[in-house]
Amino acid sequence: MIDIQHLTKRFNHNTIFEDLNLSIDSGEVLGIIGPSGAGKSTLLRCLNLLEEPDQGLITIDKSVYDVKKDSKKQAHLFRQQTSMVFQQFNLFQQKTVLENVMEGLITVKKLDRNEAEKKATHYLQAVDLENRLNYYPQQLSGGQQQRVGIARGLAMESGVLLLDEPTSALDTELVAEVLNTIKKVILNNKNQTVIIVSHELAFIKDVATRVVFFDNGGIVETGTPDKLFNYPEKERTALFLSRFKHSLKGA
Amino acid sequence: MPNLIDFKLIFTNIPKLLRALPITLEITFFAMIIGLVLGLLLAIIKVNKLPGLAQITAVFVSFIRGTPLLVQLYISYYAIPIFLKYINYLNHTNYNINAIPSMVFVLLAFSLNEAAYNSENIRAALLSVNKGEIEAAKSLGMTRWQVLRRITIPEAFVVALPTLGNAFIGLMKNTSLAFVASVVDMTAQGQILAGGNYRYFEVYLSLAIIYWILTIITEQILRILENRLTLFSKLQTQVPMAKTHFWLKGKWGQPINDRHSASHETV
Numbered sequence: 001m002i003d004i005q006h007l008t009k010r011f012n013h014n015t016i017f018e019d020l021n022l023s024i025d026s027g028e029v030l031g032i033i034g035p036s037g038a039g040k041s042t043l044l045r046c047l048n049l050l051e052e053p054d055q056g057l058i059t060i061d062k063s064v065y066d067v068k069k070d071s072k073k074q075a076h077l078f079r080q081q082t083s084m085v086f087q088q089f090n091l092f093q094q095k096t097v098l099e100n101v102m103e104g105l106i107t108v109k110k111l112d113r114n115e116a117e118k119k120a121t122h123y124l125q126a127v128d129l130e131n132r133l134n135y136y137p138q139q140l141s142g143g144q145q146q147r148v149g150i151a152r153g154l155a156m157e158s159g160v161l162l163l164d165e166p167t168s169a170l171d172t173e174l175v176a177e178v179l180n181t182i183k184k185v186i187l188n189n190k191n192q193t194v195i196i197v198s199h200e201l202a203f204i205k206d207v208a209t210r211v212v213f214f215d216n217g218g219i220v221e222t223g224t225p226d227k228l229f230n231y232p233e234k235e236r237t238a239l240f241l242s243r244f245k246h247s248l249k250g251a
Numbered sequence: 252m253p254n255l256i257d258f259k260l261i262f263t264n265i266p267k268l269l270r271a272l273p274i275t276l277e278i279t280f281f282a283m284i285i286g287l288v289l290g291l292l293l294a295i296i297k298v299n300k301l302p303g304l305a306q307i308t309a310v311f312v313s314f315i316r317g318t319p320l321l322v323q324l325y326i327s328y329y330a331i332p333i334f335l336k337y338i339n340y341l342n343h344t345n346y347n348i349n350a351i352p353s354m355v356f357v358l359l360a361f362s363l364n365e366a367a368y369n370s371e372n373i374r375a376a377l378l379s380v381n382k383g384e385i386e387a388a389k390s391l392g393m394t395r396w397q398v399l400r401r402i403t404i405p406e407a408f409v410v411a412l413p414t415l416g417n418a419f420i421g422l423m424k425n426t427s428l429a430f431v432a433s434v435v436d437m438t439a440q441g442q443i444l445a446g447g448n449y450r451y452f453e454v455y456l457s458l459a460i461i462y463w464i465l466t467i468i469t470e471q472i473l474r475i476l477e478n479r480l481t482l483f484s485k486l487q488t489q490v491p492m493a494k495t496h497f498w499l500k501g502k503w504g505q506p507i508n509d510r511h512s513a514s515h516e517t518v
Contacts, residue, residue, distance in 0.1 A: 092402060094406055108393055
């Protein structure tokens with residue numbers, strides 16, 4: 001379970017969000033949608049402490065991170081509660097696909113090489129890349145690279161997978177490939193909590209168990225995909241969704 | 252006509268000069284290793300803007316870059332004895348100043364000089380590492396030190412290799428200044444040789460040949476190293492490549508954007 005209380009993030013004097021409260025159950029697939037610049041990605045990055053929040057309390061299962069009290073040194077321990085998949089993949093370019101996934105298992109999880117390799121191979125199989133183990137990231141397509149990114153996140157077995165616009169940097173024909181992988185991952189493990197920030201509304205509608213509409217640094221509306229997409233209560237939600245009418249049809 | 256140039260001597264000098272080669276190499280490798288370690292440390296201090304230390308580093312680098320190596324050698328040569336005398340005076344000890352091997356002055360001066368120049372190269376390389384990869388490493392839960400050791404430094408090393416190689420070659424030739432601190436390196440050996448027969452021109456030609464060959468060997472080793480290390484990153488950053496380096500040809504090194512052949516086909 002994730003519990004976010006009174007979370008505030010500012011960049012200099014620019015407030016991204018203030019006093020944000022959100023609770024997410026274990027095994028939930030939460031889709032966060034909203035216009036660009038609303039602070040969706042920043043919220044995700046705050047959960048992983050890649051952005052240091054200015055105020056608030058984040059609880060993930062039994063770990064509590066108090067922004068004001070806990071030192072930055074504790075951050076790396078808290079980060080182990082979540083795994084991040086990045087928009088730009090951010091794979092380690094000097095390492096092979098297999099080494100990319102093994103890295104965290106060896107340095108953070110302290111597994112020995114054999115165990116790490118076994119586990120990494122397992123998760124690379126889950127994203128259908130078992131035949132690319134010894135390739136370097138530059139030798140892969142964008143879609144394949146992002147699938148490595150997903151395997152790297154999953155292999156840490158943190159229980160919470162954070163997906164930050166995982167398909168935004170991809171060519172249109174590669175988007176489906178990555179979305180299918182994410183869907184497979186979600187269906188394979190019902191206990192996996194997933195938070196996904198995406199503009200692929202049709203996909204969110206398809207896989208999310210709950211959707212949050214985020215705008216101007218605040219949660220405007222939250223609900224099941226069916227309710228939020230078909231019967232939005234707030235005008236701002238309806239306006240935002242109306243721009244995506246075409247892509248949502250048939251979803 | 253008198254014997255203006257003794258061509259034979261140019262080559263017969265070489266084995267005699269090579270006897271001092273170990274000294275030249277000793278200074279080069281020692282200064283490079285200390286220069287790399289200390290340079291990395293200084294670079295990390297600079298990149299992280301550690302208060303106090305960063306300012307000291309900046310002054311140190313500025314001083315080293317702003318003064319000739321020859322002057323630094325002399326300073327090292329005279330500063331250490333003065334410093335020891337002062338310590339003797341303060342603590343009423345009796346360290347023998349004359350017992351310090353002259354090599355110490357040379358190694359100190361070259362190491363510090365190398366560290367200052369390397370620190371700038373390494374700093375630039377550290378800053379060139381993709382921020383996304385560092386974030387990814389952090390997000391896995393790695394500590395700052397782990398990120399540095401496992402991701403940042405290996406990646407920066409690949410970027411810094413060509414400039415560090417350049418520094419190594421420069422250092423190897425600069426060791427010829429070691430004679431000012433009365434260390435007999437290859438060049439000093441040459442001067443001693445020529446002192447006996449007054450064939451200075453020949454001995455300097457012999458020295459030039461040796462240094463040149465040493466440099467060519469170093470360049471080849473660096474090329475092999477670069478070839479191994481940078482293949483993938485080069486492919487990434489140089490697409491489309493204007494020119495295909497010969498060492499990039501091969502499995503993945505096919506010219507990615509071969510405009511000339513394409514235009515021939517269409518004409």
